[in-house]
Amino acid sequence: MARLVVLGGGVSGHTAATFAAKWLGSSHEVVVVTPNAKWNWIPSNIWVGVGLMSKEEVTFDLASVYAKAGITYKQAKAVSINPEGGSSSDKPFVSIEYTLESREGDVEDVEYDYLINATGPKLNFAATPGLGDENGLGEHTVSVCTADHAVHASQELKKCIQKMKNGERQKFLIGTGHGLCTCQGAAFEYIFNIEHELKKAGVRDMADIKWISNESFLGDFGVGGLHMKAMGFAVSSRIFAESLFAERDVDWIIGAHVSKVEAGSVDYELLDGSVGKESFDFSMLIPPFAGVGIKAYSKDGEDITAELFAPNGFIKVDANYSAGAYENWKASDWPATYQNPTYTNIFACGIAFAPPHPISKPMSSPSGTPINPTPPRTGMPSGIMGKTVAHSICDRILKGEDAPLHRASMAEMGAACVASAGKGIFDGTAAAMTIYPVVPDFDKYPGTGRDTDYTFGEIGLAGHWIKHILHHLFMYKAQLKPGWTLIPE
Amino acid sequence: MSKYSEKNIKAYGNNFTTMTPGPVAKFLRTCVIYQFIRFIVINLKMLVVVKKSH
Numbered sequence: 001m002a003r004l005v006v007l008g009g010g011v012s013g014h015t016a017a018t019f020a021a022k023w024l025g026s027s028h029e030v031v032v033v034t035p036n037a038k039w040n041w042i043p044s045n046i047w048v049g050v051g052l053m054s055k056e057e058v059t060f061d062l063a064s065v066y067a068k069a070g071i072t073y074k075q076a077k078a079v080s081i082n083p084e085g086g087s088s089s090d091k092p093f094v095s096i097e098y099t100l101e102s103r104e105g106d107v108e109d110v111e112y113d114y115l116i117n118a119t120g121p122k123l124n125f126a127a128t129p130g131l132g133d134e135n136g137l138g139e140h141t142v143s144v145c146t147a148d149h150a151v152h153a154s155q156e157l158k159k160c161i162q163k164m165k166n167g168e169r170q171k172f173l174i175g176t177g178h179g180l181c182t183c184q185g186a187a188f189e190y191i192f193n194i195e196h197e198l199k200k201a202g203v204r205d206m207a208d209i210k211w212i213s214n215e216s217f218l219g220d221f222g223v224g225g226l227h228m229k230a231m232g233f234a235v236s237s238r239i240f241a242e243s244l245f246a247e248r249d250v251d252w253i254i255g256a257h258v259s260k261v262e263a264g265s266v267d268y269e270l271l272d273g274s275v276g277k278e279s280f281d282f283s284m285l286i287p288p289f290a291g292v293g294i295k296a297y298s299k300d301g302e303d304i305t306a307e308l309f310a311p312n313g314f315i316k317v318d319a320n321y322s323a324g325a326y327e328n329w330k331a332s333d334w335p336a337t338y339q340n341p342t343y344t345n346i347f348a349c350g351i352a353f354a355p356p357h358p359i360s361k362p363m364s365s366p367s368g369t370p371i372n373p374t375p376p377r378t379g380m381p382s383g384i385m386g387k388t389v390a391h392s393i394c395d396r397i398l399k400g401e402d403a404p405l406h407r408a409s410m411a412e413m414g415a416a417c418v419a420s421a422g423k424g425i426f427d428g429t430a431a432a433m434t435i436y437p438v439v440p441d442f443d444k445y446p447g448t449g450r451d452t453d454y455t456f457g458e459i460g461l462a463g464h465w466i467k468h469i470l471h472h473l474f475m476y477k478a479q480l481k482p483g484w485t486l487i488p489e
Numbered sequence: 490m491s492k493y494s495e496k497n498i499k500a501y502g503n504n505f506t507t508m509t510p511g512p513v514a515k516f517l518r519t520c521v522i523y524q525f526i527r528f529i530v531i532n533l534k535m536l537v538v539v540k541k542s543h
C-alpha cells in the first residue's frame with residue numbers, strides 16, 4: 001500500500017488529492033495536510049469584498065468531503081520535509097503541526113511514498129512596511145486574498161459608502177503593494193467591482209478611484225500583456241485595459257513599487273526613478289507572494305532547504321533555472337512534469353512550484369529596485385497541474401516506477417480568465433479572456449508570442465454570466481458532487 | 490458638452506491615447522439577445538482552449 005501525501009488543500013492540492021483518491025481506490029492512501037477547515041473558491045472573494053456574497057457562499061467544510069472521498073484529512077500545516085527519512089528510518093516524511101482546535105500545536109511526522117507540495121502562496125504583507133504584518137492584514141489597508149480578509153474589506157467599503165452619502169468625498173486606491181507582486185487580475189477585478197457598487201449606491205460622483213500597479217503598462221497582468229483579435233486588428237491588452245479605465249473614469253499609476261504604507265497614504269518609486277506619495281481613504285493592495293516557508297532536512301538533520309527550494313521559498317521542479325537574461329528565455333524553460341530533480345518522489349503544483357523566471361520583461365528603476373510582476377499561476381493552470389501531477393503519481397503507483405510522467409507546461413497550456421465588474425444578471429459586465437499559451441512562445445508565434453486565434457477578450461454580460469456559472473460549477477466540483485469529474489479544471 | 494464616452498478623456502492625461510466605446514458598443518455589451526449569442530460563442534472558444542490545455 002502506497003501513501004501519497006498532499007500538502008495544501010487549495011485549488012491545486014484539492015484537485016490533485018481528489019483525483020488521486022478516485023484513481024487509486026481504497027488499496028492506497030491519500031493524505032491531505034492543510035491548515036484550514038474550509039475550502040475557499042478564492043476568485044469569488046472579490047464579490048465577498050464588495051458585500052455581494054457571504055463568506056459561507058464561497059467556502060465549505062473540507063472534513064465531510066474528504067471523508068466521502070476516502071482521503072485522510074489532517075488539519076495541520078507542514079513545517080518541514082525530510083526527503084531521506086530520519087535517524088530511525090529511511091522512509092521520507094513531513095513534519096506537520098496541527099491547527100485543528102482540539103489538537104492545536106500537536107506535531108506529527110507523516111511518512112510518504114509520494115509527496116505533492118501544493119501549499120500556494122504566503123501572503124507576504126511584511127515585505128512592504130505598513131502593508132501588514134506576518135499574520136496578514138495591516139492596519140491601513142484591506143485585502144481580498146482570503147474570505148475573512150474579504151469580509152473585512154466589504155465592511156470597510158460600507159463605511160466609506162456611508163461617508164459619501166453623508167457628503168464626504170472618498171479616495172480609493174487599489175492595486176499591488178510591492179514592486180514584485182503578482183495577481184494583478186484580482187486587483188483589476190476588485191477595482192471595477194468597487195466602481196460598479198459605488199454607481200449602484202448613487203455615490204460614484206463622490207469618489208476618486210485610482211489604480212497603482214507594478215506593471216510596466218496597463219494590461220500587462222504579469223504575462224507580458226496579450227494580443228487579441230478585434231475588428232481585424234491584433235489589439236494589445238494595453239488598449240483593452242486603458243479603454244476600460246478611461247470609460248469608467250479610473251486613473252492609474254503604473255510601474256510603481258509601493259515602498260511604504262501609512263495611515264491614508266502610500267509612498268512609491270516609479271520605473272523612471274521618480275518617487276511619489278498617493279493618499280487614500282480606502283485601499284486594497286495585493287501583497288507579494290512567497291513560498292510558505294517549509295524547511296527541508298537531510299537524513300542526518302542538516303538543513304537542505306536551499307537544495308529543495310528556490311530562494312523565494314517555492315519548490316524547485318523540472319524547470320531551467322539557469323536561463324539568465326531575458327534575451328535567453330525560452331518557452332521550454334518552463335516545467336512540464338513538476339517533479340523535483342533531486343527527490344523524484346516529490347512534486348509541486350500551483351503557486352508552490354518555483355517558476356524559472358518572470359513572464360513579463362524584467363525591469364528596475366535607476367536605483368536598482370526591481371519593478372515587474374512575478375508570474376501568475378492562476379486557477380485553471382493550477383487545477384490542470386494538480387490533475388497532471390496526480391495522474392503521474394497514480395501511474396507510478398499502479399503501473400510501476402518507470403511509468404512515464406504526464407506533462408502540463410504553462411508554455412503549452414491556455415488559461416481562461418473572467419474579470420467581473422459588478423454582479424447583476426442584467427447590469428453586471430465582465431471582461432472574459434482566454435490566453436494561449438500562458439507563457440509566450442516567441443519561436444512558435446513570433447511577435448505576440450501567442451496564438452491570436454485562441455487569445456481573445458471581450459467585455460459584456462456574457463462574461464458575467466460565465467463568471468457566475470464558474471462559481472457554481474467549481475463549488476460543485478470541489479464538493480465532489482455527482483458528475484464532478486466531468487467539469488474541466 | 491462632451492459626449493458620454495469621451496467625457497473622461499483629459500487632454501494629454503494618462504488616458505488621452507486610448508479608445509473609448511461608442512453607444513453601439515456599449516449597447517451591445519448589455520443587449521441580452523446579442524450577449525446570449527456571445528455567451529455561446531465565448532463558451533465554445535473557452536472549451537477549445539481548455540481542450541488544448543489538457
Ligand SMILES: Cc1cc2nc3c(=O)[nH]c(=O)nc-3n(C[C@H](O)[C@H](O)[C@H](O)COP(=O)(O)OP(=O)(O)OC[C@H]3O[C@@H](n4cnc5c(N)ncnc54)[C@H](O)[C@@H]3O)c2cc1C
Nearest residue numbers: 008010011012042043077078119120186350351377378379
Ligand atoms: C482575490 C483573488 C482572486 C483571484 N481570482 C482568480 C480568477 O478569477 N481566476 C483565476 O484563474 N485565478 C484567480 N486567482 C488565483 C487563484 O486563486 C490561484 O491561482 C489558485 O488559488 C492557486 O492555487 P494553489 O492551490 O496553488 O494555492 P491556494 O489555492 O492558495 O491553496 C494553497 C493551500 O495550501 C494551504 N497551505 C498554506 N501553507 C501550508 C502549509 N505549511 N502546509 C500545508 N498547507 C498549507 C493553504 O491554506 C491553502 O489551502 C485569484 C486569487 C486571488 C487572491
